[in-house]
Amino acid sequence: MSRTIGIISGNRRSGYLQGIDKQRPLAAVPFGGRYRLLDFALSSMVNSGLRTVGIITPSNYRPILDELGSGKEWQLDRKSGGLFILPGVNWGLAVWDKVFLLKDIAKNFEYLENDLSEYVLLCGCNQIFNIDFNEAIAFHEQNHADVTLIYKAIKKEEWQTLKGTILKMSPEGRVGGSMTGEEATGAYMELPFFIDMVVINRTLLMEVIQGYVAVEDADLLEAIFENKGMLSIFGFPFRGYFARIESINDFFKSNMDLLNYDVRNELFWGVNRVHTKSRDNPPTHYSDNALIRNSLVASGCNIQGALENCIVSRNVQVAGDTHIKNSIIMRRCNIGKNVILENVILDNYVVIHEGTILKGQGNTPVVINKRAVI
Amino acid sequence: MHQRECIAMLLAGGQGSRLGYLTRRVAKPALSFGGKYRVIDFSLSNCANSNIDTVGVLTQYKPYALHSYIGSGGAWDLNDKFGGGVHILPPFVGEDGGSWYKGTADAIYHNIDFINFYNPIYVLIISGDHIYKMNYELLIRQHKNTGADVTVSAIEVAWEEASRFGIITPDATDRIIRFAEKPAQPDSNLASMGVYVFNWPVLKKALLEDQENPASDNDFGKNVLPMLLEQGKKLFVYKFNEYWVDVGTVQSYYQANMELLLPEPPLNIFGPGFKIFSNEEILPPHYIGPDARISNSLICNGCTVLGEVKNSILAPGVYIDEGVWVEDSIILSNTRIGNKSRIRKAIIGESVEIKANCSLGICTGDEHNRSLITCVEDNLTIFDGALIRAGENI
Numbered sequence: 001m002s003r004t005i006g007i008i009s010g011n012r013r014s015g016y017l018q019g020i021d022k023q024r025p026l027a028a029v030p031f032g033g034r035y036r037l038l039d040f041a042l043s044s045m046v047n048s049g050l051r052t053v054g055i056i057t058p059s060n061y062r063p064i065l066d067e068l069g070s071g072k073e074w075q076l077d078r079k080s081g082g083l084f085i086l087p088g089v090n091w092g093l094a095v096w097d098k099v100f101l102l103k104d105i106a107k108n109f110e111y112l113e114n115d116l117s118e119y120v121l122l123c124g125c126n127q128i129f130n131i132d133f134n135e136a137i138a139f140h141e142q143n144h145a146d147v148t149l150i151y152k153a154i155k156k157e158e159w160q161t162l163k164g165t166i167l168k169m170s171p172e173g174r175v176g177g178s179m180t181g182e183e184a185t186g187a188y189m190e191l192p193f194f195i196d197m198v199v200i201n202r203t204l205l206m207e208v209i210q211g212y213v214a215v216e217d218a219d220l221l222e223a224i225f226e227n228k229g230m231l232s233i234f235g236f237p238f239r240g241y242f243a244r245i246e247s248i249n250d251f252f253k254s255n256m257d258l259l260n261y262d263v264r265n266e267l268f269w270g271v272n273r274v275h276t277k278s279r280d281n282p283p284t285h286y287s288d289n290a291l292i293r294n295s296l297v298a299s300g301c302n303i304q305g306a307l308e309n310c311i312v313s314r315n316v317q318v319a320g321d322t323h324i325k326n327s328i329i330m331r332r333c334n335i336g337k338n339v340i341l342e343n344v345i346l347d348n349y350v351v352i353h354e355g356t357i358l359k360g361q362g363n364t365p366v367v368i369n370k371r372a373v374i
Numbered sequence: 375m376h377q378r379e380c381i382a383m384l385l386a387g388g389q390g391s392r393l394g395y396l397t398r399r400v401a402k403p404a405l406s407f408g409g410k411y412r413v414i415d416f417s418l419s420n421c422a423n424s425n426i427d428t429v430g431v432l433t434q435y436k437p438y439a440l441h442s443y444i445g446s447g448g449a450w451d452l453n454d455k456f457g458g459g460v461h462i463l464p465p466f467v468g469e470d471g472g473s474w475y476k477g478t479a480d481a482i483y484h485n486i487d488f489i490n491f492y493n494p495i496y497v498l499i500i501s502g503d504h505i506y507k508m509n510y511e512l513l514i515r516q517h518k519n520t521g522a523d524v525t526v527s528a529i530e531v532a533w534e535e536a537s538r539f540g541i542i543t544p545d546a547t548d549r550i551i552r553f554a555e556k557p558a559q560p561d562s563n564l565a566s567m568g569v570y571v572f573n574w575p576v577l578k579k580a581l582l583e584d585q586e587n588p589a590s591d592n593d594f595g596k597n598v599l600p601m602l603l604e605q606g607k608k609l610f611v612y613k614f615n616e617y618w619v620d621v622g623t624v625q626s627y628y629q630a631n632m633e634l635l636l637p638e639p640p641l642n643i644f645g646p647g648f649k650i651f652s653n654e655e656i657l658p659p660h661y662i663g664p665d666a667r668i669s670n671s672l673i674c675n676g677c678t679v680l681g682e683v684k685n686s687i688l689a690p691g692v693y694i695d696e697g698v699w700v701e702d703s704i705i706l707s708n709t710r711i712g713n714k715s716r717i718r719k720a721i722i723g724e725s726v727e728i729k730a731n732c733s734l735g736i737c738t739g740d741e742h743n744r745s746l747i748t749c750v751e752d753n754l755t756i757f758d759g760a761l762i763r764a765g766e767n768i
Contacts, residue, residue, distance in 0.1 A: 033659035034675075072448070073656065259661075268658040280651045282643040283409040283672040283687070284660070285635075292668055298659040299410075299675050302644070312659070 003118040004137055005081070005202070006045040006053035007111075008038060010064060010125040011088030011104050016247035018367040020347060027055070027125035028063035029245065030330050030348070032258050033298040033313045036067050037245060039276045040130065041123040046074045047272035048133035050121065052081030054111050056088045056104045066277075073275045084111055099124050099196050100220035106209045112202055120205050122220065124196030128243040128254055130267050130274060131197075136236045140199045145234040147204070147224050149175055150197035152242050153190040162244065165194040165221065167235050175233040177225050192235055194221070195242055204231075241266050252345065252365050255311045255328050258296055281314055289320055305335070319354075326362070344368065378458065380514055380571075381494045382426045383485070384417055385478055386502035387434030392623045395751040395767050396721065400439040403502030405627070406706045406724065408634050408643060409674045409687045411652050412443060413621065414502040418450040418460075419650045424510035426498065427457025430488055432481045433464050434474060449653035458492060478568075480592035483581040494574050499594065501568040505630055505641065506618040507648055513612045514571055522610040523576045524602060526550065527569035529618050539565030540595040542611050550609040555596045564611060566595060567618055576607060617641045628721060628747050631687055631704050635670050657690055665696065674707075681711075689724075703735070706752070719744075719764065723752035734762045 010027035021029055027038035038055065045053050053076060057064050064085075070076070071083030086108035089101070100122055105112070112120065119140065121133055131150075140148040151167050159166065166184055168177045169192050184191050198220065205220075208227075212218040224231060241263050243254035257263045268274060281300030286292065291306040300315040305322030313331045318324065322339040329335070333346045336354035343360035346352070347370040356374055360366035368374065390402030397405060403414035414431075421429050429452055433440055446453045447460030463485050465474050475481035482489075482499065489497060496517065498510055508527075517525040528542050536557075543552035543562040554560070572580075580598050584590050590597040603609055617640045621627040633640055643650060657676030662668060667682040676691040681698030689707040694700060697714035706724040711717065713730040720735040722728070734756075735748035746765025750756070754768065762768060 264658070264661065273656060274658070275656050278654060278656055280649055280654070282650075283674045285644070286668045286671050286673065288669045290668060292662040292666060294664040295662050296659045297662065297673070300644070307662075 002049040002051060004050055004121050004133075004199070005112075005115050005117045005119075006042075006050045007086070007105065007120060007122045008041050008045075008053065008055045008125050009100050009104065009122060009196075010038060011056045011058045011091075011101065012099070012125055013058070013091070014126070014246050017245075017251060018248045019369045020248070020251065020345070020367065023060070023370060024063040025058045025060060025125075026245075027057075028067060029126070029251070030313060031128065031245070031251075032255060033296050033311050035274060035276045036063070037128070038064065038067070038125050039274055040128050041125060042068075042074055043272070043274045043276075044129065044131045044133060045121065045123070046076065046275070048131075048137075050133070051076065051078060052084070052115060052117070054084035054086045054108065056086045056108070058088055059090055061085070061087070069277065073277055084108075086111055098217065098219045100198070102209055102212050102215075102218045102220055102223060105205070105220070106213060109206070109209065112206050112209075115202065117202060120200050120202050122198040122200065124244075126245045127196060128245070128267070129195075129238070129240060130270055130272060131238055131240060132272070133197075133199075136197070136199055136238075139236045140234070143173075143234050144232065145199075146201055146231040147175075147233045148199040148236050149194055149221075149233065150199075150236050150238050151192040152195050152238050154193045156184065156189075156191055159184075159191055159193065162193060163246065164244070167192040167194055169235050173234055173236075175228075175235045177228060178221070192237070195238060195244070197238075199236075200224075248345070248365065248367060249363065252328065256309070256326075258311060259294055259309060264296075279314065287320070305339075313348075327365075347372075350374070376458070376492050378428050378492045378494045380426060380496040380498055381428040381430065381458065381489065381492050382421050382498040382500055382510075383482055383489070384414075384421075384429055384431045384500050384502050385481060385568075386414060386431050386440060387437075387475055387481065388501070388503050389435040390503065390622070393621075393627060394624060395749045396624065396627065396723065397436075399436065399723075399752045401433065401435045401437060402621075404440040404443055405621070406689055407505060407621070407627075408631060409672045409689045410654055411643075411650060413505065414440070414444070415450075415650055415652045416505050416507065417500050417502050418444075418447075418452065419648075420500075420506070420508050420510060422450045422452060422651060423648050424508075426510060427452065427454050428459065428461075428492055428494075430461045430463045430485060431502070432475065432485065433462060434481075437462075437464060443653055445653060450651045461488065463488060477590075477592035477597075478594045479581060479584050479590075479598045482577070483585055483592070486578060486581065489574065489578075497572045497574050497577050499568075499570045499572065503622070504567065504618060504620050506567075506614075507616065507641070507650070508569070508614060508618075509648070510569075513569070513614075516612050517571045517610070520548070520610045521608065522571075523573050523607040524599070524609045525571045525612050526553075526599065526609060527567045527612045527614050528564040529567055529614050530563050531565045533560070533563050536560035536563045536565065540599075542566055544611045548611050548613070550603065550611055553595070553599045553603055553609075555600075564613070567614060568595075568620075569614075570594065570599075576602070624721070624747055624749060628704065632685070632702070634672060634687065635685060655690065660688075663696070666694075695730075712758075718748075719746070720748040720750065722750045723754070725753050726750050727755040729756060729758045729760075731758055732756050732760045732762070734760075735764045736761070737764050 076083035088104040284301040304320040390397040660677035663680035674690040691708040715732040718735040743764040
């Protein structure tokens with residue numbers, strides 16, 4: 001069995017998703033026609049051999065439990081180890097934007113205490129990737145590191161849209177703290193962008209938590225950097241496809257990335273699959289007049305109209321003479337005849353009546369919230 | 375302690391020899407159907423939807439694919455530790471040797487110990503070869519109400535086809551007065567579906583008597599039911615009037631699949647409730663390319679379609695390259711069709727690789743060939759530019 005246990009930090013909200021994460025945790029935001037955001041972190045963990053994974057949940061955790069159940073689809077319905085639901089702290093005034101809030105882990109201290117594994121792998125919940133964590137764990141072991149932070153090298157201009165932490169790295173791969181994009185002066189062609197994945201020795205993590213028990217809203221990364229003099233911290237590069245969903249634009253863009261052959265191939269058709277809850281839907285039926293171009297369509301749909309550059313989730317009905325372009329249609333939407341949709345995001349169960357026209361701009365899609373009737 | 379009111383015995387050893395190339399590698403119950411399903415999904419889902427939690431699956435012919443597909447039965451919610459779950463029952467050896475299952479009744483006879491373990495009141499005998507959605511609870515309820523020893527489920531078939539089936543002649547109270555296996559001159563068009571409910575003591579006694587008879591083929595339809603009728607046992611017919619089909623031949627397999635593409639398919643796999651479950655691999659949604667053209671087709675997860683697909687069914691993970699033209703065909707899982715190949719009225723097996731510029735099922739002037747179905751066996755590679763004419767099997 002793996003010597004590493006996992007923690008997915010799911011006690012998050014974004015505030016920039018225009019209502020898509022209003023009724024559901026960020027981790028449970030639907031993605032790519034049949035997935036939820038947390039599927040990616042969880043699948044990479046189990047594909048890397050982890051068989052003990054805890055998910056830190058916010059108080060509105062129903063959609064997360066709906067997705068995970070007993071963890072069967074991830075082979076986590078086990079006797080030894082398995083899936084652990086770790087209730088996070090309630091959101092205070094400024095807490096929900098921290099990635100690794102120590103209070104969340106402290107509240108579930110027994111999860112760490114009761115396990116005998118060597119390492120803990122912590123991962124954010126709002127990122128799209130397919131990674132083999134074994135490489136990072138092996139790197140961590142070889143370097144006798146206390147902490148290994150996984151980063152992706154990004155171009156300097158990308159930082160403007162990505163936000164987040166840039167690591168200060170020595171040529172030997174040691175991490176000496178963090179900096180902002182502005183601080184990174186001309187010498188840097190590529191910036192090591194921290195992608196919310198940490199390998200840390202389990203006993204060290206327990207010490208950090210105990211040490212910071214009195215500090216309100218402390219974050220793991222801040223705590224590590226405060227003690228960098230005592231710790232051996234390494235950075236490990238990830239070179240594959242990576243997207244982080246913080247805003248509605250991120251959400252729109254990274255869904256649309258799936259229409260790119262290389263992205264799809266890397267995420268879905270590499271050595272390891274992305275697992276998700278199976279709902280046993282029938283195949284999708286296209287009728288005689290359906291006209292589909294460059295779209296990703298899940299199962300159980302009935303498509304009679306035209307789709308172009310769309311991501312369509314399960315059990316969606318699209319009637320005839322309807323044209324949908326550059327849009328994301330989530331589960332069980334029902335779209336009537338003679339409808340025109342462009343640059344639109346429809347959340348689950350939206351009903352669009354006959355003859356409706358909805359057009360957003362490319363950079364600011366129209367978002368229709370769950371169960372709306374238009 | 376283990377007692378169940380009713381357990382199901384699912385006969386899944388059928389070779390399906392009339393399906394030719396399609397069942398060369400797998401038993402008929404493991405054959406793909408309707409894109410994402412396998413034939414046995416229907417019987418197993420019927421059990422799950424009828425509150426039958428203990429199912430013995432009797433396998434024999436090329437069982438590997440079937441065994442690995444059924445697994446622990448969890449895909450059909452039949453891995454219930456409080457219930458019995460799925461038990462795979464292949465032929466086995468005992469103190470006095472062993473043998474293959476000779477007929478349907480012989481297969482059950484060899485598993486008397488298994489049934490005794492659950493000591494049920496009723497035993498439901500079903501087959502893994504049929505496509506239908508049936509609530510067995512209604513059948514069992516009628517069986518209880520009539521006080522029958524055996525209830526045989528039957529469906530009305532066209533008179534001209536009646537001589538292909540086991541034909542039941544009932545009286546006005548639905549009690550069976552005659553049972554004729556494939557009669558030349560049928561006097562009824564009620565055909566047995568191979569679905570029976572027995573009182574367990576009656577079944578056990580009949581199986582033991584049938585084994586004593588050296589002339590018997592140990593088959594329910596041919597031997598056991600006529601014997602029980604002769605003994606004056608109470609056999610009743612349960613009339614089922616929904617969709618039921620035995621995909622016994624390439625023609626009927628093809629037709630049953632294609633019926634799913636009708637505007638109102640006779641078998642409703644889309645409606646809510648009474649879902650057909652399957653042990654599917656989790657694949658991403660299918661991708662339809664910028665120059666693809668799809669009409670009246672069923673497409674499963676994991677497919678990539680860059681060419682033209684018309685009146686066809688694509689199973690999970692199928693890849694249709696650019697310039698490809700597929701019409702009136704069934705393409706089974708993980709098969710790849712290369713650039714500019716043309717396929718008409720064909721059944722292409724699983725994991726087949728058809729390279730570029732191939733023509734399959736294309737007619738070369740000979741009009742009567744148009745109606746013939748072309749079959750390609752699983753795991754084959756067909757090289758660039760190959761021409762396979764309508765009706766050929768490879």
